[in-house]
Amino acid sequence: MRLKLVPDETKIDFFRRSRLFVLLSALLIVASVGATLVMGLNFGIDFRGGTTIRTESAQPVDIGAYRDAIGDLGLGDITITEVFDPTFGADQNVAMVRIQAQEGEESVSAQVVADVEAALQGVVPDIRFVSVESVGPKVSGELIQTAVIAVVLAIMAVLFYIWLRFEWQFAVGAVAALVHDIVLTIGVFSVFQIRFDLAIIAALLTIVGYSLNDTVVVFDRVRENLRKFKQMPLKDLLNVSINETLSRTVMTSGTTLIALIALIVLGGDVIRGFVFAMTWGIIVGTYSSVFIASAILLRLGVKRDWSKPTDTTGNQFANIDA
Amino acid sequence: MLQIELWKRILIWGTVALGLLLALPNAFYNRVESYNDAVAVGAPAEGWVDWLPSGLVNLGLDLRGGAHLLAEVRVGDVYETRMKGLWPEVRNRLRAARDTVGTIRLQQGPADELRVRISNPEAIGEAERIVEEIARPVVSLTGAGQSDIEVTSEGDVLIVRLSEAERLATDDRTVRQSLEIIRRRIDEVGTREPTIQRQGTDRILIQVPGVGSAAELKEIIGTTAQLTFQPVVRRTTDDQTVAGPGNELLPAMDEEGTFYVLEDTPVVSGEELVDAQPSFDQNGMPAVNFRFNPSGARKFGDYTANNIGNPFAIVLDNEVISAPVIQSHIAGGSGIITGNFTVEESTNLAVLLRAGALPAGLDFLEERTIGPELGADSIEAGRIASVVALAAVLFFMVASYGLFGVFANIALLVNIALVFGLLSLIGGTLTLPGIAGIVLTIGMAVDANVLVFERIREEQKDRRGPARAIELGYEKALSAILDANITTFITALILYVMGSGPVRGFAITLGLGILTSVFTAFFVTRLLVVIWFDRRRPKTLEL
Numbered sequence: 054m055r056l057k058l059v060p061d062e063t064k065i066d067f068f069r070r071s072r073l074f075v076l077l078s079a080l081l082i083v084a085s086v087g088a089t090l091v092m093g094l095n096f097g098i099d100f101r102g103g104t105t106i107r108t109e110s111a112q113p114v115d116i117g118a119y120r121d122a123i124g125d126l127g128l129g130d131i132t133i134t135e136v137f138d139p140t141f142g143a144d145q146n147v148a149m150v151r152i153q154a155q156e157g158e159e160s161v162s163a164q165v166v167a168d169v170e171a172a173l174q175g176v177v178p179d180i181r182f183v184s185v186e187s188v189g190p191k192v193s194g195e196l197i198q199t200a201v202i203a204v205v206l207a208i209m210a211v212l213f214y215i216w217l218r219f220e221w222q223f224a225v226g227a228v229a230a231l232v233h234d235i236v237l238t239i240g241v242f243s244v245f246q247i248r249f250d251l252a253i254i255a256a257l258l259t260i261v262g263y264s265l266n267d268t269v270v271v272f273d274r275v276r277e278n279l280r281k282f283k284q285m286p287l288k289d290l291l292n293v294s295i296n297e298t299l300s301r302t303v304m305t306s307g308t309t310l311i312a313l314i315a316l317i318v319l320g321g322d323v324i325r326g327f328v329f330a331m332t333w334g335i336i337v338g339t340y341s342s343v344f345i346a347s348a349i350l351l352r353l354g355v356k357r358d359w360s361k362p363t364d365t366t367g368n369q370f371a372n373i374d375a
Numbered sequence: 376m377l378q379i380e381l382w383k384r385i386l387i388w389g390t391v392a393l394g395l396l397l398a399l400p401n402a403f404y405n406r407v408e409s410y411n412d413a414v415a416v417g418a419p420a421e422g423w424v425d426w427l428p429s430g431l432v433n434l435g436l437d438l439r440g441g442a443h444l445l446a447e448v449r450v451g452d453v454y455e456t457r458m459k460g461l462w463p464e465v466r467n468r469l470r471a472a473r474d475t476v477g478t479i480r481l482q483q484g485p486a487d488e489l490r491v492r493i494s495n496p497e498a499i500g501e502a503e504r505i506v507e508e509i510a511r512p513v514v515s516l517t518g519a520g521q522s523d524i525e526v527t528s529e530g531d532v533l534i535v536r537l538s539e540a541e542r543l544a545t546d547d548r549t550v551r552q553s554l555e556i557i558r559r560r561i562d563e564v565g566t567r568e569p570t571i572q573r574q575g576t577d578r579i580l581i582q583v584p585g586v587g588s589a590a591e592l593k594e595i596i597g598t599t600a601q602l603t604f605q606p607v608v609r610r611t612t613d614d615q616t617v618a619g620p621g622n623e624l625l626p627a628m629d630e631e632g633t634f635y636v637l638e639d640t641p642v643v644s645g646e647e648l649v650d651a652q653p654s655f656d657q658n659g660m661p662a663v664n665f666r667f668n669p670s671g672a673r674k675f676g677d678y679t680a681n682n683i684g685n686p687f688a689i690v691l692d693n694e695v696i697s698a699p700v701i702q703s704h705i706a707g708g709s710g711i712i713t714g715n716f717t718v719e720e721s722t723n724l725a726v727l728l729r730a731g732a733l734p735a736g737l738d739f740l741e742e743r744t745i746g747p748e749l750g751a752d753s754i755e756a757g758r759i760a761s762v763v764a765l766a767a768v769l770f771f772m773v774a775s776y777g778l779f780g781v782f783a784n785i786a787l788l789v790n791i792a793l794v795f796g797l798l799s800l801i802g803g804t805l806t807l808p809g810i811a812g813i814v815l816t817i818g819m820a821v822d823a824n825v826l827v828f829e830r831i832r833e834e835q836k837d838r839r840g841p842a843r844a845i846e847l848g849y850e851k852a853l854s855a856i857l858d859a860n861i862t863t864f865i866t867a868l869i870l871y872v873m874g875s876g877p878v879r880g881f882a883i884t885l886g887l888g889i890l891t892s893v894f895t896a897f898f899v900t901r902l903l904v905v906i907w908f909d910r911r912r913p914k915t916l917e918l
Contacts, residue, residue, distance in 0.1 A: 262863035312764035312818030321756035
């Protein structure tokens with residue numbers, strides 16, 4: 054008995070509702086961009102500067118009392134959230150206190166942290182500060198810049214690589230798919246106001262890698278079939294290629310999702326946002342490589358004569374054996 | 376056909392065995408860690424076998440707990456000190472030439488400049504020349520041949536400032552001095568594996584595991600080391616020497632087994648030292664110039680006048696850095712220490728001489744404190760999640776591919792061991808996102824195998840014999856596997872270069888995971904499949 058997520062032979066027409074999917078994706082992209090513009094992102098201190106203090110106590114968290122205690126200090130915008138996690142013990146009550154970067158201070162003030170800790174200690178005597186992180190506005194500005202550069206650089210690098218290994222149409226299709234994935238991921242972070250920090254940038258870059266991974270496997274098959282079926286209409290050829298690789302696509306996405314879901318549930322709250330970004334990215338990444346990348350490839354058309362291998366055609370690697 | 380030559384088999388098994396061996400110490404983390412600590416201090420080490428590798432994966436601060444500081448050195452502070460230190464000499468020289476330049480007066484101006492008005496404007500050129508005589512060559516590789524100060528004039532005002540080359544050299548020296556001082560102070564506290572790195576031109580990253588909080592770390596950095604100049608009573612090689620009342624016995628820093636008996640009361644202490652610079656003596660030998668403030672200069676002058684021919688000791692944190700013999704009366708508060716120095720040694724001595732105080736202020740741009748219990752919780756959560764993820768993927772693979780799934784699973788386990796082995800080998804740091812990277816690798820590592828297995832299925836459907844199907848499966852899946860993994864590897868590389876701290880930890884595990892997963896799919900799984908096929912010779916493949 055074998056587990057088969059996808060039957061041996063599939064003949065799904067992925068382009069029958071192609072317009073619908075492209076429209077859906079376009080709508081989602083507009084919604085994501087709109088949400089990000091209107092609601093903004095819930096930037097963490099990495100990008101906005103400020104201080105976060107993670108507290109732990111045996112007593113239940115009373116956000117109102119915490120707020121009253123710190124409110125007198127006149128520190129401007131303060132956010133207090135209680136953190137829940139299935140891995141916490143019964144006497145672990147965790148809260149995150151976030152204080153904005155203080156006006157006119159280039160570096161981090163130890164006094165502010167000490168004041169806040171003392172104030173909280175006054176309300177909850179057994180409170181412990183398990184982590185305190187401060188980032189000055191100077192560094193956070195640079196971190197934003199570096200993050201943007203990293204994402205753009207990653208996209209350019211893979212665009213170049215795909216163009217080198219395939220044809221430019223493939224590169225455009227692949228990059229369109231991965232921009233789609235990144236925009237939708239940022240959109241989700243905006244809609245649910247999940248904290249967006251440095252780790253999320255790492256997740257975005259992983260999505261770049263994964264989304265391409267999927268797209269490249271499909272494109273590799275397209276390239277092979279272009280040589281094999283010289284007369285087949287491009288639309289049918291793309292359909293055959295996607296169907297042939299479907300089983301693999303589902304299988305790999307499946308194992309990756311299984312692993313990530315284990316991490317979401319059991320990995321603790323510190324990296325939950327990060328893992329969530331990757332999980333979501335893999336779902337949209339799989340979707341986009343099947344529906345979006347190939348739709349764009351179909352629209353752009355490709356060079357059909359692959360009989361004479363040129364420098365840019367594949368299989369340069371084919372003579373490696375174990 | 377399906378042959379794999381013997382040497383390749385040996386190479387594959389050898390690599391796998393080596394990886395497992397390198398990963399092994401991590402399975403006994405605490406034991407190996409205390410063993411390594413014992414070895415480091417030269418104590419009798421127990422609990423681990425000598426001939427096994429004992430490299431461990433470093434745990435990042437987010438997993439181990441500790442303090443992280445990013446400090447920016449205010450390099451500009453030093454210009455001001457240098458200019459202030461220069462004023463007495465400028466004044467003395469101009470006063471000596473009072474007949475030509477007239478009376479002089481110090482003007483208010485930017486802190487990094489010295490502005491002097493002279494009453495005889497026609498003689499400004501002469502004044503410039505006089506002050507330029509003070510200039511010394513810049514001691515640095517890039518600035519060689521240029522002088523350290525720049526003298527210009529505006530009307531009757533003489534302007535002295537540090538030259539561009541000297542500023543660059545000074546900035547570099549300031550940051551290096553700060554780094555050296557911070558390192559000495561943290562080493563004194565004696566915590567395990569602190570990271571103290573220079574970042575960019577003027578920043579210093581300090582990460583110390585096991586320190587309670589960033590505030591505590593700042594206190595450690597803020598404490599001043601003690602620099603003194605003390606009279607030498609005698610030199611000895613016996614560490615049991617009784618120093619006698621009013622004296623003390625201190626070891627020499629460079630020479631093992633040499634000790635000095637010194638008078639307790641210092642002649643001058645480090646607080647009175649305003650500057651120390653690497654330079655050259657009359658014979659062109661590397662030396663160190665130093666300068667005291669006025670009160671220090673007077674004390675030092677009196678002492679040297681009365682003790683020509685006697686040695687005196689320069690003592691830093693209860694170690695004698697050097698004990699030169701006084702050659703002549705040193706007036707004016709500045710002196711030179713000569714010896715058999717190389718340029719590097721004289722630079723280091725200058726650094727050490729100034730090590731009493733940080734040369735410039737520090738701005739703390741980033742501080743993070745992670746409690747050890749939070750790190751321990753994260754490790755535990757990561758461990759459970761990894762085990763569950765692994766179990767689920769293993770089950771899923773067997774359910775989908777049967778025996779081939781078992782092969783892929785063996786390769787997956789080898790893969791994880793290889794990631795840990797490589798991490799231990801290169802001394803990489805495991806962070807919380809890094810654990811996520813390993814879990815992601817668990818999920819994605821099977822991808823290469825899945826691509827091959829699906830391909831073999833297809834080839835078999837095209838009525839090829841099993842041996843041919845396996846061969847073609849590997850051959851045709853190759854380009855897809857390489858392209859897919861190279862693109863992911865590129866992003867991991869960019870993350871590594873651009874990222875810092877935890878994010879970099881993620882990039883390392885992701886990148887290593889890609890390398891090992893391609894290796895295991897192409898060599899380990901394939902070898903297993905071939906061995907199995909040789910023994911059984913099945914008519915069809917159960918895939």
